[in-house]
Amino acid sequence: MRILHHLWLSPLSRKVRLILKEKSLDFEMKIEKVWERRPEFLALNPACEVPVLVEEDGTIIADGNVIAEYLEEVYPERALMGTTPIERAETRRLIAWFDQKFNREVTANLVEEKMMKRFLGFGEPNSAAIRAGYQNIHYHLDYISYLIERRGYLASDSFSLADIAAASHLSCLDYLGDVPWEKHEPAKQWYARVKSRPSFRPLLTDHIPGASPPKHYADLDF
Amino acid sequence: MRILHHLWLSPLSRKVRLILKEKSLDFEMKIEKVWERRPEFLALNPACEVPVLVEEDGTIIADGNVIAEYLEEVYPERALMGTTPIERAETRRLIAWFDQKFNREVTANLVEEKMMKRFLGFGEPNSAAIRAGYQNIHYHLDYISYLIERRGYLASDSFSLADIAAASHLSCLDYLGDVPWEKHEPAKQWYARVKSRPSFRPLLTDHIPGASPPKHYADLDF
Numbered sequence: 001m002r003i004l005h006h007l008w009l010s011p012l013s014r015k016v017r018l019i020l021k022e023k024s025l026d027f028e029m030k031i032e033k034v035w036e037r038r039p040e041f042l043a044l045n046p047a048c049e050v051p052v053l054v055e056e057d058g059t060i061i062a063d064g065n066v067i068a069e070y071l072e073e074v075y076p077e078r079a080l081m082g083t084t085p086i087e088r089a090e091t092r093r094l095i096a097w098f099d100q101k102f103n104r105e106v107t108a109n110l111v112e113e114k115m116m117k118r119f120l121g122f123g124e125p126n127s128a129a130i131r132a133g134y135q136n137i138h139y140h141l142d143y144i145s146y147l148i149e150r151r152g153y154l155a156s157d158s159f160s161l162a163d164i165a166a167a168s169h170l171s172c173l174d175y176l177g178d179v180p181w182e183k184h185e186p187a188k189q190w191y192a193r194v195k196s197r198p199s200f201r202p203l204l205t206d207h208i209p210g211a212s213p214p215k216h217y218a219d220l221d222f
Numbered sequence: 223m224r225i226l227h228h229l230w231l232s233p234l235s236r237k238v239r240l241i242l243k244e245k246s247l248d249f250e251m252k253i254e255k256v257w258e259r260r261p262e263f264l265a266l267n268p269a270c271e272v273p274v275l276v277e278e279d280g281t282i283i284a285d286g287n288v289i290a291e292y293l294e295e296v297y298p299e300r301a302l303m304g305t306t307p308i309e310r311a312e313t314r315r316l317i318a319w320f321d322q323k324f325n326r327e328v329t330a331n332l333v334e335e336k337m338m339k340r341f342l343g344f345g346e347p348n349s350a351a352i353r354a355g356y357q358n359i360h361y362h363l364d365y366i367s368y369l370i371e372r373r374g375y376l377a378s379d380s381f382s383l384a385d386i387a388a389a390s391h392l393s394c395l396d397y398l399g400d401v402p403w404e405k406h407e408p409a410k411q412w413y414a415r416v417k418s419r420p421s422f423r424p425l426l427t428d429h430i431p432g433a434s435p436p437k438h439y440a441d442l443d444f
Contacts, residue, residue, distance in 0.1 A: 046365070047323055059308060066314040069291075073307040085295040086281060092288040101269055143268070 002027040005041065005052040007034065008208050009111050009175065012064025012099065013051040014168040019068055019161070021199035023075045027053075035120055065099065068161060080161045091155040094147075094162035098169050102140050107169050109133030110178050115211065137173070137180065145186035153190070159197075167194045171203055177214040181222065188222075196220050224249040227263065227274040229256065230430050231333050231397065234286025234321065235273040236390040241290055241383070243421035245297045249275075257342055287321065290383060302383045313377040316369075316384035320391050324362050329391050331355030332400050337433065359395070359402065367408035375412070381419075389416045393425055399436040403444065410444075418442050 004020070004027050006013035020027050032041055032050050045052045045062035053061045053070075061067045072081055081091045110133040113125040144166060147154050155162035170191060173179050181188040194200060204218040216222040226242070226249050228235035242249050254263055254272050267274045267284035275283045275292075283292045294303055303313045332355040335347040366388065369376050377384035392413060395401050403410040416422060426440040438444040 047319060061311050061315075063315050063318045066311050066318060069314055070307055070311045073310070085292055088295070089283050089288050089292045092291055093283075093285050096285045096288060097269060 002056055003054045004029050005032040005044065005050050005054070007031065007050050008206055009115055009172045010050050011103065011107060011111075011165075011168040011172050014171060014203060015064055015099075015161075015164055016051045016053065016067050016071075017202065018164045018168065018199050019071050019080065021202070022080060022164070022197075023071060023078045025071070025075060065095070068095070072161075080159075080164065082156065082158075082160060087156060091160050091162045094155050095165040097143075098162075098165040102166070102169055105136040106133050106140060107172060109136070110176060111172050114176060114178075134178070137178070138183070141180070141184035141187045144190060145184055148186045148190045159194075163190075163194055167191065167200070171195075171200075174217055175206070175208075175213045177217075192220065192222070224278055225276045226251050227254040227266070227272055227276070229253065229272050230428055231337055231394045232272050233325065233329060233333075233387075233390040233394050236393060236425055237286055237321075237383075237386055238273045238275065238289050238293075239425065240386045240390065240421050241293050241302065243424070244302060244386070244419075245293060245300045247293070247297060287317070290317070294383075302381075302386070304378060304380075304382060309378060313382050313384045316376050317387040319365075320384075320387040324388070324391055327358040328355050328362060329394060331358070332398060333394050336398060336400075356400070359400070360405070363402070363406035363409045366412060367406055370408045370412045381416075385412075385416055389413065389422070393417075393422075397428070397430075397435045397439055399439075414442065414444070 002020075002025065004013070004016060006017070006029050008031070017029070032038075032052070034041070034048050034050055037048055041052075042048055044054070044060050047062065049063070051062075051064050051067060053067045055061070061070045072079070081088045109129040113129050113133070117123060117125050144154065151157055153159050153163050154166060170179055174191075181191070195204070207213070224242075224247065226235070226238060228239070228251050230253070239251070254260075254274070256263070256270050256272055259270055263274075264270055266276070266282050269284065271285070273286050273289060275289045277283070283289045294301070303310045331351040335351050335355070339345060339347050366376065373379055375381050375385050376388060392401055396413075403413070417426070429435070
């Protein structure tokens with residue numbers, strides 16, 4: 001069986017889970033406590049980061065973005081990046097927007113400060129970082145609304161890996177109750193559509209011991 | 223004419239310059255002072271980062287990694303990522319290693335602290351960050367040596383985008399005289415080979431006003 005090494009609130013792990021589901025590929029998940037730096041896991045990925053995908057034949061693919069490109073090449077029946085080089089460039093631009101810019105400006109400031117530090121005993125959260133995260137998220141939700149009002153989905157009028165990348169980050173923040181949906185109606189409508197997809201359902205049943213999500217997290221009509 | 227919007231010590235801009243040269247594609251360069259946040263440039267790339275490539279027909283491609291994938295798709299004659307999905311996954315893994323991990327642990331600590339802060343008047347360099355950069359670079363040069371001794375080039379026995387990504391970062395650091403080559407002989411031999419390629423020559427003539435490179439920077443036999 002294909003194995004995905006992951007962490008619960010890792011947006012890149014969620015991205016790969018969604019891709020695998022969208023492409024109807026079976027897999028098992030294994031939690032990897034990357035901070036333990038297990039030699040067996042370092043042998044899979046010397047960068048010691050999740051996600052890592054191990055195919056049934058033993059092929060090891062490390063790094064969320066690399067896994068996404070690999071799955072798109074090897075299982076192209078359900079294409080998630082667009083059909084022309086220009087469409088794929090726009091999809092990839094938005095993937096980079098969320099996995100890098102949004103991650104740096106929002107996810108790292110909220111998920112890492114509020115959850116990872118607490119679970120790993122890395123000391124008090126940095127309140128200036130948390131404030132920055134709360135402030136920055138509005139700009140990104142505005143950008144989602146701007147794109148949605150022009151295109152239907154983020155990269156084009158079709159659901160794509162850009163939507164998956166954005167929703168992976170937002171679902172982690174939504175688990176913390178940290179997304180001000182009420183002030184961003186078009187973005188909220190878009191997220192409701194993404195959240196209703198069958199591929200999304202397993203994410204909504206995630207439960208981290210000692211840190212329950214707010215009631216609206218699993219609610220499709222939030 | 224194809225235009226590349228770039229900055230001198232931006233590793234991602236250098237990466238695209240090298241790819242364009244390797245693929246024998248003509249281009250002009252325009253410096254973009256991204257910190258000025260020009261509306262005309264924001265219209266090209268709302269993330270306001272270099273590099274941005276504008277093709278002769280007006281097609282705009284933003285983000286160093288997105289440009290690399292786009293050029294590989296549209297100009298495949300000189301393939302730089304490998305020929306099978308698994309080879310491409312290994313090339314992409316190493317590109318991510320250098321553009322993200324190396325960038326965070328070394329380039330940001332040295333190039334941004336020592337050069338960008340100084341030129342932009344953002345205050346004194348952070349000496350703890352600079353010390354961390356000097357310390358971290360050894361681990362990465364060891365990793366390059368480890369790979370080279372097994373494969374010839376970083377991702378396989380052929381020159382690829384992984385070599386281009388790594389050399390783009392190292393050439394910025396070498397411009398500052400910050401690469402301890404003498405302690406990492408296999409990595410040094412590899413860099414000498416990469417530096418000798420015709421595609422690399424234009425980078426060696428870069429001269430930033432007020433910040434000359436050390437004498438060995440342009441020396442192929444350093």
